[in-house]
Amino acid sequence: MDLNNDKLSKYNQITRRTRPDFINIHPIQAAGKLTDAARKALIEFGDGYSVCDLCLEGKLQTIKNPPIKDFLEDIAVFMGMEIARPTAGSRMAMNVVFKVLANQGDTVILDGNAHYTTYLAAEDNKINLIEVPNNKYPEFKINEDDFIDKIEYVKKNTGKLPAFVVLTHVDYNYGNVVDAKRVGEICRKYGIPFVVNGAYTVGVMPVKGKEILADILIASGHKSMAASGPIGILAASKNLGEKLFEKSSIIGDWSGRKFGNKECHLFGCPPVYGAPIATLMASFPEIVKRTSEENWNIQVENIRYFIKQIEKIEGIKVLGTTPKQHPLTKIETPSFYEASKHHKNKGYFLFKTLKKKKIAGIFPGSTKSFKINTYGLSREEVDKVILAFYDIAKENNIKIN
Amino acid sequence: MDLNNDKLSKYNQITRRTRPDFINIHPIQAAGKLTDAARKALIEFGDGYSVCDLCLEGKLQTIKNPPIKDFLEDIAVFMGMEIARPTAGSRMAMNVVFKVLANQGDTVILDGNAHYTTYLAAEDNKINLIEVPNNKYPEFKINEDDFIDKIEYVKKNTGKLPAFVVLTHVDYNYGNVVDAKRVGEICRKYGIPFVVNGAYTVGVMPVKGKEILADILIASGHKSMAASGPIGILAASKNLGEKLFEKSSIIGDWSGRKFGNKECHLFGCPPVYGAPIATLMASFPEIVKRTSEENWNIQVENIRYFIKQIEKIEGIKVLGTTPKQHPLTKIETPSFYEASKHHKNKGYFLFKTLKKKKIAGIFPGSTKSFKINTYGLSREEVDKVILAFYDIAKENNIKIN
Numbered sequence: 001m002d003l004n005n006d007k008l009s010k011y012n013q014i015t016r017r018t019r020p021d022f023i024n025i026h027p028i029q030a031a032g033k034l035t036d037a038a039r040k041a042l043i044e045f046g047d048g049y050s051v052c053d054l055c056l057e058g059k060l061q062t063i064k065n066p067p068i069k070d071f072l073e074d075i076a077v078f079m080g081m082e083i084a085r086p087t088a089g090s091r092m093a094m095n096v097v098f099k100v101l102a103n104q105g106d107t108v109i110l111d112g113n114a115h116y117t118t119y120l121a122a123e124d125n126k127i128n129l130i131e132v133p134n135n136k137y138p139e140f141k142i143n144e145d146d147f148i149d150k151i152e153y154v155k156k157n158t159g160k161l162p163a164f165v166v167l168t169h170v171d172y173n174y175g176n177v178v179d180a181k182r183v184g185e186i187c188r189k190y191g192i193p194f195v196v197n198g199a200y201t202v203g204v205m206p207v208k209g210k211e212i213l214a215d216i217l218i219a220s221g222h223k224s225m226a227a228s229g230p231i232g233i234l235a236a237s238k239n240l241g242e243k244l245f246e247k248s249s250i251i252g253d254w255s256g257r258k259f260g261n262k263e264c265h266l267f268g269c270p271p272v273y274g275a276p277i278a279t280l281m282a283s284f285p286e287i288v289k290r291t292s293e294e295n296w297n298i299q300v301e302n303i304r305y306f307i308k309q310i311e312k313i314e315g316i317k318v319l320g321t322t323p324k325q326h327p328l329t330k331i332e333t334p335s336f337y338e339a340s341k342h343h344k345n346k347g348y349f350l351f352k353t354l355k356k357k358k359i360a361g362i363f364p365g366s367t368k369s370f371k372i373n374t375y376g377l378s379r380e381e382v383d384k385v386i387l388a389f390y391d392i393a394k395e396n397n398i399k400i401n
Numbered sequence: 402m403d404l405n406n407d408k409l410s411k412y413n414q415i416t417r418r419t420r421p422d423f424i425n426i427h428p429i430q431a432a433g434k435l436t437d438a439a440r441k442a443l444i445e446f447g448d449g450y451s452v453c454d455l456c457l458e459g460k461l462q463t464i465k466n467p468p469i470k471d472f473l474e475d476i477a478v479f480m481g482m483e484i485a486r487p488t489a490g491s492r493m494a495m496n497v498v499f500k501v502l503a504n505q506g507d508t509v510i511l512d513g514n515a516h517y518t519t520y521l522a523a524e525d526n527k528i529n530l531i532e533v534p535n536n537k538y539p540e541f542k543i544n545e546d547d548f549i550d551k552i553e554y555v556k557k558n559t560g561k562l563p564a565f566v567v568l569t570h571v572d573y574n575y576g577n578v579v580d581a582k583r584v585g586e587i588c589r590k591y592g593i594p595f596v597v598n599g600a601y602t603v604g605v606m607p608v609k610g611k612e613i614l615a616d617i618l619i620a621s622g623h624k625s626m627a628a629s630g631p632i633g634i635l636a637a638s639k640n641l642g643e644k645l646f647e648k649s650s651i652i653g654d655w656s657g658r659k660f661g662n663k664e665c666h667l668f669g670c671p672p673v674y675g676a677p678i679a680t681l682m683a684s685f686p687e688i689v690k691r692t693s694e695e696n697w698n699i700q701v702e703n704i705r706y707f708i709k710q711i712e713k714i715e716g717i718k719v720l721g722t723t724p725k726q727h728p729l730t731k732i733e734t735p736s737f738y739e740a741s742k743h744h745k746n747k748g749y750f751l752f753k754t755l756k757k758k759k760i761a762g763i764f765p766g767s768t769k770s771f772k773i774n775t776y777g778l779s780r781e782e783v784d785k786v787i788l789a790f791y792d793i794a795k796e797n798n799i800k801i802n
Contacts, residue, residue, distance in 0.1 A: 003479055008686035012438035014467040014679060016445050017454040032449045037413035039447065042676070044417045046443045048433045048623020048630030053418040054765055066415040078404055088489035088631060089672035099525070104505070112653060116660045116669055123651040123665045124500070131655040222449020222675065229449030230489060230631070230672030250524040252513065254532040259517045264524045268517055271490035271631030274623065275443070275676055278415060285409035364455055 018360040023381050026361030027172065027328050030373035031204045031224040035286045038279040042228055045278030052273055058261050060269040060277075061085065071281045078288060079198075079217050080208025081235035085245055085263070086272045086280070090199040090220040091117035093234035094166075096265050097195055097216060098125040100244050102163035109150045109162045111142045111178065113171035115197065127163070130154055138332075140174050141321050144182040151190055164193040164215075169207070170200040173371065174320025175303075175328035177201075184213025193240060199223050200328060202233070203287050204375055205296045215240050225287050227280035231272045290376075302382050303327040303374050309386045314399040319369070328373040339396035340367040350392065357388045419761040424782050427762030428573065428729050431774035432605045432625040436687045439680040443629050446679035453674055459662050461670040461678075462486060472682050479689060480599075480618050481609025482636035486646055486664070487673045487681070491600040491621040492518035494635035495567075497666050498596055498617060499526040501645050503564035510551045510563045512543045512579065514572035516598065528564070531555055539733075541575050542722050545583040552591055565594040565616075570608070571601040574772065575721025576704075576729035578602075585614025594641060600624050601729060603634070604688050605776055606697045616641050626688050628681035632673045691777075703783050704728040704775050710787045715800040720770070729774040740797035741768040751793065758789045 024030055034042065045051060045066075054065045062069050076084035087093040094117055102108055104126040110118055112131040122129045132150050134140040147165060154162045167183045170176065180196055187194035195216040201207045202219035203226070209217035216236045222229030236244055248264040251257070262268035272280075289295075303324045310316055315335030318324070336350055343349040351364040362370050374382055393400050425431055435443065446452060446467075455466045463470050477485035488494040495518055503509055505527040511519055513532040523530045533551050535541040548566060555563045568584045571577065581597055588595035596617040602608045603620035604627070610618035617637045623630030637645055649665040652658070663669035673681075690696075704725045711717055716736030719725070737751055744750040752765040763771050775783055794801050 003475055003689050005686070007475070008689060010468055011472060011682045011685045012436075012687070014442055014445065014683060016451050017466060018451070026450070026454075028453070029448060029450050034447055035413075039444075041415055042443060042447045043440075044415065046435050046440060046629050046676075046680075047430060048628060048632075049427070049430050050417050050419070052429070053427075053761065056765060065418060067411055071412060074404060074408070088493065089668070091668035091672060092489065092493075095668060112656045112658075116649075116658075116663060119651050119653065119658070119660060120649055120663060120665045120669050123649055124668075129651070129654065131653050133655045227449060228447050229675045230677070231449075248517075248521055248524055250520050250530070252520065252532050253530065254534045255513045257513075257517075257520070259520060262517060262521060264521045267490070267492035267496060267525075268521050271492060274630045275447075276631070279447075281412045282415060284412045285406070286413070288404050288409060360454065364457055 019358070022358045022360040023377065023385060024360045025372045025374060025377070025385060027371040027373045028223055029361060030327070030375040031226070032222045032229075033226060033376065034228060034279060035226045035283045037282040037286065038226055038228065041278040041282035042275050045274050048274045050274045051278060060273055066278065066281060068277060068281070071284065075233055075284065076235055079202055079219060079233065079235045080210040081214070081217050082238040083241035083245065084233050084235040085266060086270050086277055087232045087234050087266065088271050089230035090197065090218050090223070090232035091121070093218045093232045094118055094197065095121040095124060096234060096244060097164070097218075098122055098127050100246070100265050101193060101240070102127045106163040107154050107158050108164055108166060109147065109154060110166040111168050111171075113140060113142060113173065113176065114166065114168045115172050115199065118166055118168070118197065130162070138317070138319050139321050140319065141176060142178050144179050144186070147183050147186045151186070151192065161190060161192055164195050166195045166197060168197045170326050170328070172200065172328070174330050175200070175324065175326040176320045177325040180212035180214065188213055199232075200326065204291065204299070205326070206291050206293055209235060221276065221280040225280055226283035228275045231276035231280050299327050299375055300325060302377060302379065303329060305379070306374050306382050306386060310389055312401045313389060313393045314401065327375040328371065330369060330371045332369045333367065335398045336392070336396075337368040339398060343396070353392055354388060357391075359385055359388050420759070423759045423761040424778065424786060425761045426773040426775060426778070426786060428772040428774045429624055430762060431728070431776040432627070433623045433630075434627060434777065435629060435680060436627045436684045438683040438687065439627055439629065442679040442683035443676050446675050449675045451675045452678060461674055467679060467682060469678060469682070472685065476634055476685065477636055480603055480620060480634065480636045481611040482615070482618050483639040484642035484646065485634050485636040486667060487671050487678055488633045488635050488667065489672050490631035491598065491619050491624070491633040492522070494619045494633045495519055495598065496522040496525060497635060497645060498565070498619070499523055499528050501647070501666050502594060502641070503528045507564040508555050508559050509565055509567060510548065510555060511567040512569050512572075514541060514543060514574065514577065515567065515569045516573050516600065519567055519569070519598065531563070539718070539720050540722050541720065542577060543579050545580050545587070548584050548587050552587070552593065562591060562593055565596050567596045567598060569598045571727050571729070573601065573729070575731050576601070576725065576727040577721045578726040581613035581615065589614055600633075601727065605692065605700070606727070607692050607694055610636060622677065622681040626681055627684035629676045632677035632681050700728050700776055701726060703778060703780065704730060706780070707775050707783050707787060711790055713802045714790060714794045715802065728776040729772065731770055731772045733770045734768060736794070736799045737797075738769040740799060744797070754793055755789060758792075760786055760789055
């Protein structure tokens with residue numbers, strides 16, 4: 001194979017499908033769209049090591065210009081935790097938690113709605129998982145007290161308590177909000193570390209780790225804090241932070257080289273040292289503002305309004321617990337599936353029709369069911385999306401009640 | 402602590418110290434500066450999940466728009482390897498190699514000039530390291546045949562061969578180029594996997610993994626391929642790629658959930674799904690072009706010219722092997738150190754004076770010695786940097802021979 005100019009020319013003019021003027025209801029994109037301040041920071045700090053210009057101690061977390069040191073302290077406060085570090089996404093944070101807080105062969109309990117990366121963190125680190133079930137279709141609700149049964153089960157079957165418990169605060173399929181504090185109480189009673197995956201909560205709804213009794217709280221910058229990816233935040237109690245953010249103690253056998261200023265479970269400096277952390281910092285003031293109770297109530301009202309209107313289309317049914325407590329949700333659309341069979345664009349008709357209407361975010365090929373997220377949309381934009389679906393229903397002879 | 406607006410206002414207008422019109426000789430930044438095409442891609446794909454708009458299979462590596470699938474195939478060809486995956490920087494790639502190709506308690510051999518993240522990858526995964534020495538000050542040269550001694554040593558002391566050998570193709574302190582092929586031959590003779598850290602070579606000098614007998618070749622996008630970070634490339638032989646990029650096989654004990662399309666050692670989809678991979682792709686045609694023998698020779702000539710001129714300043718001495726084979730190098734500057742004692746800006750005088758001359762990249766506070774990288778500078782820019790140092794010498798009564 002040869003890498004000639006003809007072949008390569010497709011790479012240097014790549015453009016994004018979803019245009020800036022589109023309404024974006026993509027389940028994992030809606031709350032990650034950059035703020036204006038983040039767009040400026042993106043350009044300013046676009047080079048990969050751009051925040052390292054004034055690094056005096058060889059530690060990302062101590063850089064004062066730009067104010068990373070202060071930022072990490074402030075985001076710990078924002079999350080209601082004692083110490084925070086950035087990671088290359090929530091998924092890296094979760095992997096670190098499994099690596100550091102469990103030994104190979106240990107057992108960890110998670111909810112059955114957990115993100116796939118929680119399962120992979122366990123697999124990658126050779127940890128066994130036990131799932132707390134949900135109540136299945138159509139609610140997929142996690143019963144908080146079921147964590148007690150599973151803790152007892154692990155205790156009985158392995159002779160010891162699980163290494164920790166992971167709760168997905170809001171899951172990525174149904175947007176169900178679990179009563180994290182209740183699970184926290186259970187963990188505290190047993191003395192088990194309580195890890196909360198807040199990838200869909202921190203940055204969009206009001207969350208304080210200490211209020212939900214979290215020992216570890218994980219957040220996603222590109223998912224829910226208007227940051228260019230990848231960046232996650234791993235926030236912890238002081239006690240667990242000492243383990244997670246342990247300093248390197250390895251010594252070169254010949255050279256005697258040491259790296260005592262580097263945190264060994266985070267690859268030394270975590271790989272976020274340009275656009276990721278700069279954009280997250282730049283969006284942070286807006287994130288603090290938008291997570292007010294007041295704004296959150298507006299977001300919840302918007303999704304409830306959307307659901308109410310969209311369920312008027314024959315066959316459309318919302319999944320997960322109701323009334324909705326979070327703007328991410330899954331919708332069953334059997335009538336659209338029927339329509340797709342006869343449509344010239346087949347399974348892609350919905351995706352393509354919405355694109356024409358400048359609405360992005362439905363997974364291409366989805367018609368039977370799909371996920372959406374109305375986070376950050378104005379009521380006018382919500383109406384535009386509803387009307388788009390009404391139009392699609394009419395065009396395909398689907399009844400609107 | 403309270404997060405009020407006054408406190409937060411410093412975050413949303415952060416600016417970078419190193420301005421676009423500066424000459425940048427920062428050791429880890431010079432070859433990472435974005436190309437014009439990458440700057441466009443940065444803006445286009447700034448949102449964190451921007452390349453996922455047309456993801457049809459839930460796998461980053463199969464996305465066709467933008468052309469990630471083709472790109473990963475092409476970059477494998479470019480690197481002279483059989484399969485490639487992106488990672489959140491070289492450091493993540495190295496960590497994955499230690500995690501997957503060694504078991505806890507195994508021994509790995511590395512060169513004593515290795516990047517600190519190689520040591521941390523071992524520490525994080527509980528792997529023992531044995532260093533191949535360098536010949537110390539002032540050359541710090543690695544003798545390739547010393548790998549034989551260390552392999553024999555490990556064999557004798559542990560009863561088995563090392564899990565693999567890591568060679569730092571060019572190190573981050575002295576810019577010494579090691580004869581990787583010779584080490585590759587040794588590894589092949591013993592049947593030990595040969596891992597090459599090409600963070601300072603792939604993307605700047607002509608490197609083909611197969612020619613140096615690498616089983617694994619690691620590259621850095623933000624260090625040496627004009628990409629916004631973090632992004633690394635983990636490229637491998639087909640055989641080792643099957644291990645490194647193993648598909649998930651975990652099954653939820655209650656739910657039966659599976660994630661067979663996700664690569665379990667890379668957090669599922671590796672976290673590069675916005676600006677990192679988009680900018681790397683956009684720069685790729687230029688990267689292919691700039692790694693020609695012809696351009697590489699110009700880069701090597703530039704650093705030799707720079708060294709020749711700069712060593713005319715009394716006390717300045719280049720470290721590492723000479724003549725220079727790579728534009729990254731370390732320079733001893735005892736005369737600048739002496740000058741700093743009497744300068745009003747003390748240890749920061751060099752950094753600050755260069756800033757005024759619009760030259761960035763010396764670590765703030767360095768005067769005894771510092772690292773520089775002339776990669777990508779025109780001869781005119783090299784001259785400008787030399788003259789700046791001459792000016793500094795004159796202002797501080799340091800003799801120029």
